[in-house]
Amino acid sequence: MITQSGNTDLAQRDTKVLWHPCTQMKDHEAWPPIPIRRAEGVWLEDYDGNRYLDAISSWWVNLFGHANPRINAAIADQLGTLEQVMLSGFTHEPVIQLSERLIAITPEGLDRCFFADNGSSAVEIAMKMSFHFWQNNGRPGKKRFVNLANAYHGETLGALSVCDVPLYKATYGPLLLDVITAPSPDCYHREPEQSWEEYSRQQFATMEKILSQRHDEICAVIVEPLVQGAGFMRMYHPVYLQLLREACDRYEVHLIADEIATGFGRTGTLFACEQASITPDFMCLSKGITGGYLPLSVVLTTEKIYQAFYDDFINLTGFLHSHTYTGNPLACRAALATLDIFEEDNVIEHNKTLAARMARATAHFNEHPHVAEVRQSGMILAIEIVKHKQTKDPFPWQERRGRRAFRHAMEQGVVLRPMGDVIYFMPPYVITEEEIDWMARVAFDSICKATETT
Numbered sequence: 024m025i026t027q028s029g030n031t032d033l034a035q036r037d038t039k040v041l042w043h044p045c046t047q048m049k050d051h052e053a054w055p056p057i058p059i060r061r062a063e064g065v066w067l068e069d070y071d072g073n074r075y076l077d078a079i080s081s082w083w084v085n086l087f088g089h090a091n092p093r094i095n096a097a098i099a100d101q102l103g104t105l106e107q108v109m110l111s112g113f114t115h116e117p118v119i120q121l122s123e124r125l126i127a128i129t130p131e132g133l134d135r136c137f138f139a140d141n142g143s144s145a146v147e148i149a150m151k152m153s154f155h156f157w158q159n160n161g162r163p164g165k166k167r168f169v170n171l172a173n174a175y176h177g178e179t180l181g182a183l184s185v186c187d188v189p190l191y192k193a194t195y196g197p198l199l200l201d202v203i204t205a206p207s208p209d210c211y212h213r214e215p216e217q218s219w220e221e222y223s224r225q226q227f228a229t230m231e232k233i234l235s236q237r238h239d240e241i242c243a244v245i246v247e248p249l250v251q252g253a254g255f256m257r258m259y260h261p262v263y264l265q266l267l268r269e270a271c272d273r274y275e276v277h278l279i280a281d282e283i284a285t286g287f288g289r290t291g292t293l294f295a296c297e298q299a300s301i302t303p304d305f306m307c308l309s310k311g312i313t314g315g316y317l318p319l320s321v322v323l324t325t326e327k328i329y330q331a332f333y334d335d336f337i338n339l340t341g342f343l344h345s346h347t348y349t350g351n352p353l354a355c356r357a358a359l360a361t362l363d364i365f366e367e368d369n370v371i372e373h374n375k376t377l378a379a380r381m382a383r384a385t386a387h388f389n390e391h392p393h394v395a396e397v398r399q400s401g402m403i404l405a406i407e408i409v410k411h412k413q414t415k416d417p418f419p420w421q422e423r424r425g426r427r428a429f430r431h432a433m434e435q436g437v438v439l440r441p442m443g444d445v446i447y448f449m450p451p452y453v454i455t456e457e458e459i460d461w462m463a464r465v466a467f468d469s470i471c472k473a474t475e476t477t
């Protein structure tokens with residue numbers, strides 16, 4: 024039973040019994056977690072009645088606002104018929120329909136869907152499938168993965184192995200797979216006169232070398248197309264993906280596109296791979312897939328990969344991987360309702376207007392003495408805060424400037440949750456242009472306050 028409480032009361036009860044994700048719990052002594060009572064559209068409301076604009080879509084999942092009537096109705100309808108059935112040996116219409124529709128909207132050639140319930144699991148599945156494919160094809164030597172510097176692919180041990188963010192990875196090094204890391208195409212460190220395309224192309228040279236020399240031991244390359252999300256929203260040019268696709272074909276190496284963050288319109292196209300006109304061998308989707316309602320993930324792959332596992336049981340070539348809640352019907356209905364909204368509301372077109380507004384609202388940020396870069400890919404806009412603008416020398420990380428900005432923004436009612444000193448917007452697509460302007464004003468003010476000396 025739920026009692027009427029205020030923020031303080033709930034925060035105190037919380038910190039006695041909970042252990043929060045991605046949090047040094049001691050931080051909560053000074054800054055308790057904020058209990059959210061309800062949410063609607065882009066707004067979160069706490070137990071004291073304060074409202075906050077959800078500028079990062081509740082960790083990048085929410086696309087069409089909280090309590091969206093159309094998604095609510097779809098889930099409610101599904102609740103009345105079937106809440107869950109195991110997907111091994113059984114099936115149901117929502118998961119079939121969702122598979123059909125995902126195959127229709129993803130790049131040509133992705134024809135099979137394997138479901139799970141979170142992003143990290145989807146990455147693990149793609150990795151296992153790739154490795155297993157080469158096993159089934161008599162190439163047992165192909166067992167290593169290539170990732171990009173600054174990559175993020177999740178937190179479970181396999182997914183963490185292909186990450187390259189030291190803050191999350193360093194401690195667990197002894198437990199992880201030995202991967203080969205190529206330099207990132209991320210354009211932040213390009214020379215002032217260099218274009219994104221030139222820089223990303225130049226960064227590909229090492230990847231080409233790795234693949235040419237070591238393809239016999241490599242099963243797959245994994246990348247986040249166009250935007251390295253948890254790696255501080257670093258961005259690169261689509262040419263890198265084209266070069267990578269060609270090289271993977273040449274050297275018989277799979278390409279895994281982790282579109283868990285970039286999928287469903289975040290980079291301006293429905294999927295980031297579209298901007299390079301490529302089809303990966305595996306595409307991982309999660310986060311926005313249910314409009315931010317329920318946990319669901321999927322790995323799409325090609326008929327060729329699927330066929331390498333298709334045989335009589337006794338030959339033991341099957342992919343015997345499972346998660347209990349795989350393809351949950353409620354989550355699938357939320358996903359179907361989300362896809363309906365994309366179609367009915369012409370969302371990708373409408374987002375162009377919102378993206379342009381975000382650019383305009385932040386155009387003057389570049390002149391701020393502590394802003395090194397404002398970069399954008401569709402509905403993601405990131406602002407890099409540094410100590411020295413010219414040299415891009417960062418503030419000492421111990422000063423936690425980004426966190427200061429976060430606090431200032433929260434006081435004014437905007438949820439910006441910076442990564443290090445990178446402040447970013449990744450709002451729900453139902454945000455209005457006026458709300459964008461206001462969000463940008465609050466962000467600018469918070470940046471000013473957070474970068475004042477000491």
Ligand SMILES: *Cc1c(COP(=O)(O)O)cnc(C)c1O
Nearest residue numbers: 141142143175176177252283284
């Ligand atoms: C969030 C994320 C993941 C992990 O998804 P979880 O559901 O948190 O396990 C993997 N890859 C990318 C690119 C992500 O942004």
